[in-house]
Amino acid sequence: MLEINALRKSFGGKPALRGLSFSVGKGEIHGLLGHNGAGKSTTLGIILGMVMADSGEVTIDGIPVSTQRSQALRKVGAIFEAPAFYDYLSGWENLRILMGYSGGFDADAAQKTVDEVGLTQRIHSKVRTYSHGMRQRLALAQALLPEPELLLLDEPTDGLDPEGIKWFRDFILNLRDSRGMTVLFNSHLLAEVELMCDRVTILRQGELVFEGAIDGLREETDRFAADLDCWEKAMPVILSNGGKITAPGIIQIPQGSDPSILLAALVQAGIKLRSFSPVRRSLEDVYMELLEGKKM
Amino acid sequence: MLFLQQLRGELQKLFARPRTWIGYGAFLIMEALILFVYKLERSQQHMRGIIERNGLEFGSYYSSLTITFTIMLLSMFLLGSIYFALVAGDIVAKENEDGNLRMVFSRPISRLRLLLVKYTAVSLYTFSFVFFVGITGYLMAIAAVGWQGGLFVMEPKMKVFAAYPEWWEGAWRLALSAAGIGLSMITLSSIAFMFSCLKIKPAAATIITLTILFVDMILQNFPFFKPYESFFITWRMGNWIFLMEQNIPWPKLIESYALLGGLNITLFVIGWTSFQLRDFKT
Numbered sequence: 001m002l003e004i005n006a007l008r009k010s011f012g013g014k015p016a017l018r019g020l021s022f023s024v025g026k027g028e029i030h031g032l033l034g035h036n037g038a039g040k041s042t043t044l045g046i047i048l049g050m051v052m053a054d055s056g057e058v059t060i061d062g063i064p065v066s067t068q069r070s071q072a073l074r075k076v077g078a079i080f081e082a083p084a085f086y087d088y089l090s091g092w093e094n095l096r097i098l099m100g101y102s103g104g105f106d107a108d109a110a111q112k113t114v115d116e117v118g119l120t121q122r123i124h125s126k127v128r129t130y131s132h133g134m135r136q137r138l139a140l141a142q143a144l145l146p147e148p149e150l151l152l153l154d155e156p157t158d159g160l161d162p163e164g165i166k167w168f169r170d171f172i173l174n175l176r177d178s179r180g181m182t183v184l185f186n187s188h189l190l191a192e193v194e195l196m197c198d199r200v201t202i203l204r205q206g207e208l209v210f211e212g213a214i215d216g217l218r219e220e221t222d223r224f225a226a227d228l229d230c231w232e233k234a235m236p237v238i239l240s241n242g243g244k245i246t247a248p249g250i251i252q253i254p255q256g257s258d259p260s261i262l263l264a265a266l267v268q269a270g271i272k273l274r275s276f277s278p279v280r281r282s283l284e285d286v287y288m289e290l291l292e293g294k295k296m
Numbered sequence: 297m298l299f300l301q302q303l304r305g306e307l308q309k310l311f312a313r314p315r316t317w318i319g320y321g322a323f324l325i326m327e328a329l330i331l332f333v334y335k336l337e338r339s340q341q342h343m344r345g346i347i348e349r350n351g352l353e354f355g356s357y358y359s360s361l362t363i364t365f366t367i368m369l370l371s372m373f374l375l376g377s378i379y380f381a382l383v384a385g386d387i388v389a390k391e392n393e394d395g396n397l398r399m400v401f402s403r404p405i406s407r408l409r410l411l412l413v414k415y416t417a418v419s420l421y422t423f424s425f426v427f428f429v430g431i432t433g434y435l436m437a438i439a440a441v442g443w444q445g446g447l448f449v450m451e452p453k454m455k456v457f458a459a460y461p462e463w464w465e466g467a468w469r470l471a472l473s474a475a476g477i478g479l480s481m482i483t484l485s486s487i488a489f490m491f492s493c494l495k496i497k498p499a500a501a502t503i504i505t506l507t508i509l510f511v512d513m514i515l516q517n518f519p520f521f522k523p524y525e526s527f528f529i530t531w532r533m534g535n536w537i538f539l540m541e542q543n544i545p546w547p548k549l550i551e552s553y554a555l556l557g558g559l560n561i562t563l564f565v566i567g568w569t570s571f572q573l574r575d576f577k578t
Binding site for chain 1: 301305394406573
């Protein structure tokens with residue numbers, strides 16, 4: 001659905017993106033992660049044609065943004081952090097104006113979307129009277145109105161209360177499940193990314209440091225959580241197989257070695273094993289390791 | 297059709313902003329003040345002197361049409377220019393400053409089309425504002441001196457003098473001159489619009505535009521520049537007054553408006569080029 005190919009962009013000679021490439025498949029919720037200044041917003045800007053890439057190409061459903069922007073964006077909706085509406089107009093008037101830029105306003109479709117995002121009661125009030133959560137709901141409505149196939153979310157849950165965040169998350173997951181919508185989700189909230197995304201792209205100083213499935217990223221192969229009957233008896237077996245105990249109940253084996261060898265040795269030594277499973281790190285652990293330049 | 301829908305949205309935004317209405321309010325107050333002054337005995341004596349010195353009957357030409365003409369002559373360039381520059385200077389730069397453009401840029405509209413919609417809205421605002429001033433000024437003048445009477449025109453700088461004893465003829469010339477002023481003022485709005493497209497604050501776009509206008513006007517009035525007056529924008533803009541002459545000098549007017557039209561297009565293209573090449577961060 002979305003292909004980012006060898007994007008390069010500099011601002012005032014300072015590189016913001018250094019040959020970034022990744023892709024987002026149809027129906028996928030894809031997280032875009034990185035510290036401030038890593039190039040996430042620049043990437044979104046280039047996808048929307050707001051920022052011109054120095055080189056490289058973005059295609060949406062096979063249509064290049066740089067040469068056919070209007071056609072490429074026809075099936076795209078976007079939500080930004082702190083969406084700036086025309087505060088002096090009502091939510092409804094904002095939708096009417098914004099849809100005018102997308103090929104026309106359909107009142108029935110707009111009403112249906114407004115109902116869907118739960119803004120029916122306040123849609124005719126001035127936007128300046130809206131809370132942050134209501135603004136985000138309006139942002140969602142304007143993004144959904146062109147019936148997009150690709151939704152770009154730039155820090156959409158920033159500033160929302162936990163209830164609002166959960167509502168937003170469930171809504172997006174439902175969009176993917178019911179409409180097969182593709183979502184590119186840029187957020188600092190790693191827990192949200194972990195809960196929502198199928199795959200992630202992690203950027204560091206304009207470069208890609210990881211692209212892949214979240215499950216694969218979190219799974220570690222050299223540390224195992226073990227539950228056994230006698231640790232004193234197990235210790236010499238673990239050490240003789242090159243392993244060590246790094247934390248209570250955690251065994252680390254040499255990288256690349258086969259855990260089944262250690263398992264067999266423990267069983268042979270008469271140790272009763274109740275469980276033995278790979279340690280799954282949180283996305284935050286992995287993210288911090290990657291950004292600090294540690295192992296992949 | 298879609299362009300009209302987008303234009304409607306742009307006009308809706310324009311007229312929903314309180315600052316757009318400041319100009320209307322200011323002109324209504326100014327018109328009321330001018331009419332108050334015209335009701336004073338001393339002021340009427342002064343007008344009587346001017347009209348009768350030109351061999352005309354005061355009673356026939358001290359009229360709502362003459363007062364409306366005077367209001368437009370005195371106020372449009374000085375007071376009107378402030379509001380035209382304010383609105384046109386805001387139209388792009390303010391939306392960029394407020395972050396509204398981000399929302400617009402997530403839509404499949406080209407930057408050229410977006411600017412065309414905004415420029416059309418600003419031009420319509422400018423043109424219609426002049427008629428608003430003319431119509432409200434005339435209605436107020438009717439309330440003060442009645443609707444009857446002819447039109448007396450005197451503009452010494454451009455050497456235009458005319459008298460139209462018939463009401464319909466005076467009214468027609470006044471409407472024609474309002475159209476001329478409207479077209480002239482679009483150039484002022486075009487300057488502000490161009491600056492609004494650049495990477496500057498909306499207030500800066502307004503101030504730079506007014507500075508250009510006033511510097512042009514001041515220099516144009518220097519005796520040294522008299523032979524070169526046709527090179528000044530404000531002189532060309534002031535050519536609407538020739539629409540008041542008994543025999544309208546159409547070649548002179550067409551030349552001026554063609555030059556102003558060309559300048560408007562040039563200013564739009566400069567603004568668009570800058571806007572097109574800019575990066576807008578999310």
